Amino acid sequence: MAEEARREFWRWTESNWSNPDIDWKGAKIVTLGIDVGSVSSQAVVMTDGEIYAYSNMRTGSDSPESARNALNYALEGTDLPESRIDYCIGTGYGRVNVPMADRTVTEIACHARGANFIYGPEVRTVLDVGGQDCKAIQCDERGKVTNFLMNDKCAAGTGRGMEVFADLLSVPIDEVGERSFQVKEEPAPVSSTCVVYAKSEATGLLRKGWSVEEVLAAYCAAMAERIYSLVERVGVIPEFAITGGMAKNRGVTERLMKKVGLQAMKTRWDTQIAGAVGAALFGYALVQKGKGRK
Amino acid sequence: MLANYGYKDGSGEYFISIDTDRCDGCGDCVRACPYGVLEIMEDPNDPFREEPVAVVTEAERKKIKYTCGPCKPVTNRPVLPCVAACKPGAISHSW
Amino acid sequence: MLTAGIDCGAKNTKTVILKDGKIVGKGQNLTGFDQAEAIKASLEAALKAAGLKEEDLDHIGGTGSGAAEIKQADIKVNDIKAMAKAANYFFPGSRTVTDVGAEEGRAVKIDEQGKVVDFAINEKCAAGAGAFIEAMARALELPLEQMGPLALTSDKTIPMNAQCAIFAESEVVGLIHAKTEKQDISRAIHDAMASRIVSMIRRIGVNPDIAMIGGVGRNPGFVESLKRELEVERIYVPEDPEFGAAVGAAIVAAEEGR
Numbered sequence: 018m019a020e021e022a023r024r025e026f027w028r029w030t031e032s033n034w035s036n037p038d039i040d041w042k043g044a045k046i047v048t049l050g051i052d053v054g055s056v057s058s059q060a061v062v063m064t065d066g067e068i069y070a071y072s073n074m075r076t077g078s079d080s081p082e083s084a085r086n087a088l089n090y091a092l093e094g095t096d097l098p099e100s101r102i103d104y105c106i107g108t109g110y111g112r113v114n115v116p117m118a119d120r121t122v123t124e125i126a127c128h129a130r131g132a133n134f135i136y137g138p139e140v141r142t143v144l145d146v147g148g149q150d151c152k153a154i155q156c157d158e159r160g161k162v163t164n165f166l167m168n169d170k171c172a173a174g175t176g177r178g179m180e181v182f183a184d185l186l187s188v189p190i191d192e193v194g195e196r197s198f199q200v201k202e203e204p205a206p207v208s209s210t211c212v213v214y215a216k217s218e219a220t221g222l223l224r225k226g227w228s229v230e231e232v233l234a235a236y237c238a239a240m241a242e243r244i245y246s247l248v249e250r251v252g253v254i255p256e257f258a259i260t261g262g263m264a265k266n267r268g269v270t271e272r273l274m275k276k277v278g279l280q281a282m283k284t285r286w287d288t289q290i291a292g293a294v295g296a297a298l299f300g301y302a303l304v305q306k307g308k309g310r311k
Numbered sequence: 312m313l314a315n316y317g318y319k320d321g322s323g324e325y326f327i328s329i330d331t332d333r334c335d336g337c338g339d340c341v342r343a344c345p346y347g348v349l350e351i352m353e354d355p356n357d358p359f360r361e362e363p364v365a366v367v368t369e370a371e372r373k374k375i376k377y378t379c380g381p382c383k384p385v386t387n388r389p390v391l392p393c394v395a396a397c398k399p400g401a402i403s404h405s406w
Numbered sequence: 407m408l409t410a411g412i413d414c415g416a417k418n419t420k421t422v423i424l425k426d427g428k429i430v431g432k433g434q435n436l437t438g439f440d441q442a443e444a445i446k447a448s449l450e451a452a453l454k455a456a457g458l459k460e461e462d463l464d465h466i467g468g469t470g471s472g473a474a475e476i477k478q479a480d481i482k483v484n485d486i487k488a489m490a491k492a493a494n495y496f497f498p499g500s501r502t503v504t505d506v507g508a509e510e511g512r513a514v515k516i517d518e519q520g521k522v523v524d525f526a527i528n529e530k531c532a533a534g535a536g537a538f539i540e541a542m543a544r545a546l547e548l549p550l551e552q553m554g555p556l557a558l559t560s561d562k563t564i565p566m567n568a569q570c571a572i573f574a575e576s577e578v579v580g581l582i583h584a585k586t587e588k589q590d591i592s593r594a595i596h597d598a599m600a601s602r603i604v605s606m607i608r609r610i611g612v613n614p615d616i617a618m619i620g621g622v623g624r625n626p627g628f629v630e631s632l633k634r635e636l637e638v639e640r641i642y643v644p645e646d647p648e649f650g651a652a653v654g655a656a657i658v659a660a661e662e663g664r
Binding site: 122 | 312314315321324357
Binding site for chain 3: 380386
């Protein structure tokens, strides 16, 4: 029982990937983007502006170490030596603590640039729901930001808010989406925005006899409403894309798309790497402009 | 670019918006703000922009509802000092 | 005139019996998930303490976030009005009143009759309410009642960056790991909460005679932080501050039921 209580229901799987079709030896410019988020960290290695390798890991308690681990994990299974990297840009919440970074760029700029790459130049609205923030960004066809907001003050509508619920209901985070649809009828969303108050509201619902699935559905719906109210402030212009960890939770994304009235764009890439891709692309552009490392 | 700094929580929406296309980086708003909410720096959200721009400081972004409170009395609210000081009209508050 | 004031709050439901302007009975019950039950229990407890029956009451005033559930009340009392009346009852000289409860914080400016001039509210966000300190007590693994007294033993000021209670929990855990003394963390928590209440008070104007009601008034650490942040010598807190709004409701019931 004690073992069960200590299980962390918010963990998700870490991953890495490298492109077997690219030979880095022929590349002119190799850049690295590292996105150290509050919950997850990604490293993306690009050769001449194409994704060569990436990793997606949980952020540890130490930002420099998380950046280092993400890079090692991305390069695992490849023979690209770290010394071959021409330029590195750090982004994300822990960006000032990326030891190998030549400079930093905010996650707002990187997410827009990265989404432009992984979804294509048609993307105009990027919604990034991370572990401790929610960003709504509008960008032009070059991936340049035209309007944005970032909410990192309040846990409502962030991955952390969902983790609190997963923990409260003892549901593994990657099962939240599926199980939130295992209800006969879609319940009304949890009414409290504040996660602390939503938690007591949920406890009350469980006591009233609601099933775990019904409470999950009510919270996913509340999350979708909350995220929608943020993205509404900058305005949704098609095409629209969802990045960040929450993009993997269909309990939220499907309910959100219904509210927006648009289908989110699809990509073959891991949605969590958008920020790191943008960082690597900025590095590529800076080196091309002759502003890179000597 | 319309840069919206601030947040929305259960109690309401609190954003200071800076239109970076209008902002000329003069710094009048920084001098006008009694609580150090604004600063002039290289645009953190546009690595290719050369001219400096006004931003809401990192430390204040999560508490502008509280920090800006004294400039927003419940009744007889005057024009906010930052908004009044900005000649190009680049600053607006959402609440 | 015999009236009762019932304040159905987010955490506790409180009842006060008022006889010709004097408090003759008090009752309190956890609100829980059955508000009607809590209302009944607190009213019964107050009546018992006063040695009275419900039929003896001329009027009942109801207030608080669960006011709609107070079926016994014949007079609905606005929360702001209740706190203004209560402040005027306990401290007739006070012109600024703050009410900090489990889930809400308010500040009201009143005139010499206890009439509301201006008010500001913080609701629906735990950062500016008692729930913030409660959540932090859980993170510190301390009983809530120990938080305030512990904060008083600290003379260190450490800043807290997180505003949201959920994020602040992680920050507190980080401070514990960094071997920060618990009393210093506790003080930081109270200072952070107090600064939010103070900014609300500043919006209606600060004067030297500030009264405080609401359950958080019981927390000496919070009152100390509030004084420090407001730069005032003292804050007037009645004996049982959590009954403040109920007293106000009973007064309004007596005034309006005449």
